[in-house]
Every structure is written in structure tokens, then in C-alpha cells.
Amino acid sequence: MSLESLGWGPAFTHAFASLVSQFPHPLVPGRVVRQQRGLLTVQTASRAVLARTAGRLLHQAPGAQALPTIGDWVALQLPDGEGEALLHAVLPRTSVLARREAGSERDGQLIAANLDVVFLAAGLDGNFNPRRIERALSLAWSSGASPVVLLTKADLQPGAASLVAEVEALAPGVPVLALSARTGEGVESVSAHLPAGKTGALLGSSGVGKSTLVNRLLGDSRLVTQAVREEDDKGRHTTTHRELFVLPGGGLLIDGPGMRELGLLGGEDEGIEQTFSDILELAEGCRFSDCQHQGEPGCAVRAAVASGALPEARLASYERLRREQAFQARKASVTPERENRRHERARTTMAWDALRSKRRRD
Ligand SMILES: Nc1nc2c(ncn2[C@@H]2O[C@H](COP(=O)(O)OP(=O)(O)OP(=O)(O)O)[C@@H](O)[C@H]2O)c(=O)[nH]1
Ligand SMILES: [Zn+2]
Secondary structure, eight states, X not given: OOTGGGTOOHHHHHHHHHHHTTOSSOOEEEEEEEEETTEEEEEESSOEEEEEEOHHHHXXXXXXXXXXXXXXXXXXEOOSSSSOEEEEEEOOOSOEEEEOOTTOSSOOEEEEESOSEEXXXXXXXXXXXXXXXXXXXXHHHHHTSEEXXXXXXXXXXXXXXXXXXXXXXXXXXXXXXXXXXXXXXXXXXXXXXXXXXXEEEEEOOTTXXXXXXXXXXXXXXXXXXXXXXXXXXXXXXXXXXXXXXXXXXXXXXXXXXXXXXXXXXXXXXXXXXXXXXXXXXXXXXXXXXXXXXXXXXXXXXHHHHHHTSSOHXXXXXXXXXXXXXXXXXXXXXXXXXXXXXXXXXXXXXXXXXXXXXXHHHO
């Protein structure tokens, strides 16, 4: 596989050449094509290897942003035989998509690097929310890549055309495509935005149809590119990896369950987020990113209540809903083992009670 087909260009050649001279051992360039937590797979011109980040890079890196992420071009020291390669350096990025952590001193968490296009997918079914698209757009713009909005599940929405117009109005100059991964309608216009050698990332909350779309785009090549799915130690499918797929037309697309955990695009609490977007926006101004608005210093939400900008009753109903939701989430997360232990304890208690009452009778 040539580096050019993975998106390599003259700027990288240049950066790599000046970097290599600083290392005593031979290095080869490659691109991070798969990431599962800290485990990276790097594709070089000759092969794909697992790579470990060199200790020096780990310790010298000024902040998390300097560490390798999916889409990065890196300099590797290949192993003599089998085994892991050592990743010594990350080449300067042309763009970087990071989760924003408002009010925090820390760097944003990296999502992907060296993107030309960021596809923001939103479903045209029940949860359609232009506000969320707006927020996601600002994140995409700040990456340095160009956003393209994908309105999925168009087959479920007879009024798709007017919603496209609505989104176009809030995002002047941004292509807005309606498509259906189910019928295939509009899917080819997605590939048209990703010519050979260009890299895109697909972002969107769970259920908007990202996997279905990727399957459509990949066609038969999915079977080749899809590696064995990892399982964690409990045999569950892990949901954190990101992968760079080569589309039949030569475009490169980063996707994976890890691409949906973008706070801005909403998750399970998106109903609440939607309803109380004003509070969430205020909360971005809180000093602590995990502020509970319970009297922490620098709390922008409490400040808004104090100034009268946010009615106290509205904050109270938001907090009540959050508590209910947290309770539901805890209930849902009772694991079988925990459930077993509870039964175990109940049986033991019953045995003791029986023994005690027997003693009393004796
Ligand atoms: N009607 C319709 N349903 C679709 C379309 N695309 C996906 N779906 C359905 O929507 C559901 C979610 O699709 P996925 O492709 O798994 O969504 P996802 O965004 O990958 O979700 P995660 O894997 O949880 O991140 C599935 O039941 C799909 O069959 C579409 O274009 N039209
Ligand atoms: Zn606060």
C-alpha cells in the first residue's frame, strides 16, 4: 500500500526528513489506522504493525494533544522480527479534531488528526435538532477541516428537503446532504466529498446510522477491512476503537463506535440536553468542567440564577430530571453478578433466621 494512497503528501515528506536526522536509529513513516485506547495499529508502506508509544514521547509530550491519535502520521522504529514497533514521533498535523472541555485548563481530548472533511451525521427521524448541529459545526470548523452535514434516514422524513434548507440556512457554505443508507439514496454524494487520498471522519450520536452508511460506502470491501472484533475480558464487544477505512473510490474514512462519544453530539441524555440547552450553555462557563452547580466557586449557572437571567425553578426541574435519569441509569446497570450476590446474601439471611427461630423453639 503506497503512502500516497493513505494521504501522504510533500509536506509530510519534508517534516519526516528533518525529524529522522534527530534520531540515532532508522525510522519509517506510517499512519495510525486503528486505535483502541492506547493500542495503535500503524500502516507503513510495507505492512501494518502494532505500535507502542516510546517512553520519551510519553513523558516529554506537553499535554495529551501531543500524543498519537487515529489519522496521525508517525515515525516508527520497526522491530527486528515480530513484535511491536516503537512510535518515536508524531508529524505536524494539518488539522486536529478534539473534544472541547470548556472551562478546563486541560487540552481537549483528541478525536482524530489530519482530516480534510468532518462529516456530521444527524438523523432526520424523531430526534432532529438543528441546535445540536450548530454546536457540532463549530467544533468541526475549529478542527481545521471542512464540515459536511449528513442528514440520515431521509426515507423516514417526507419533509427532508425543507429540513435541508433549514440546516443550510444556519450553516452558510456548508454542504448539507440528505441520504438514506437503507435505500442507498444520496449515498454516492457522500463519496463525492471524499476523493482518493482525502481523509474524512464520521461523527454522530449512536443510532443515527453511521455503521449502516459505512457498510454502504464500503460495499464488498467491508469483509476485507473489518478486523476481528475485540472483546473485553467479560466477552462484551468493546465500543471504543476507531478505524480508518479505505473506500472503494480511494477516499479514507475514520469511523468506529469511539467516534460517537462526542459530548456535543449528545448521548443518552440528549433529551434533557435538548430541553435545557440554555443551562448546558451556561455550564460551559463554569470554572470546573464537572461542576454540579451546587455552590462550587466560579459556577456560571448559579451566577445566572443570582442575576435573574435563569429562573431558579427551571434549574430545579433540570436537576430533578437529572437525578431521575441517574437513578434509571443505576437501575439499568445492575450486573448479573451483583444480582447473584444479592440473592446469595438473601439466602444466607434466610438460613440464619431459620436457625435462630429453630433455637428459640428448642
Ligand atoms: N429507515 C432507516 N433506518 C436506518 C437508516 N440507516 C440506519 N438505519 C437504522 O437505524 C438503526 C441504527 O443504525 P446504525 O447504523 O447502527 O447506527 P450507528 O450510528 O452506527 O449507531 P451506533 O453503532 O450505536 O453508533 C438501525 O436499526 C438501522 O437499521 C436509514 O437510512 N433509514
Ligand atoms: Zn456550575
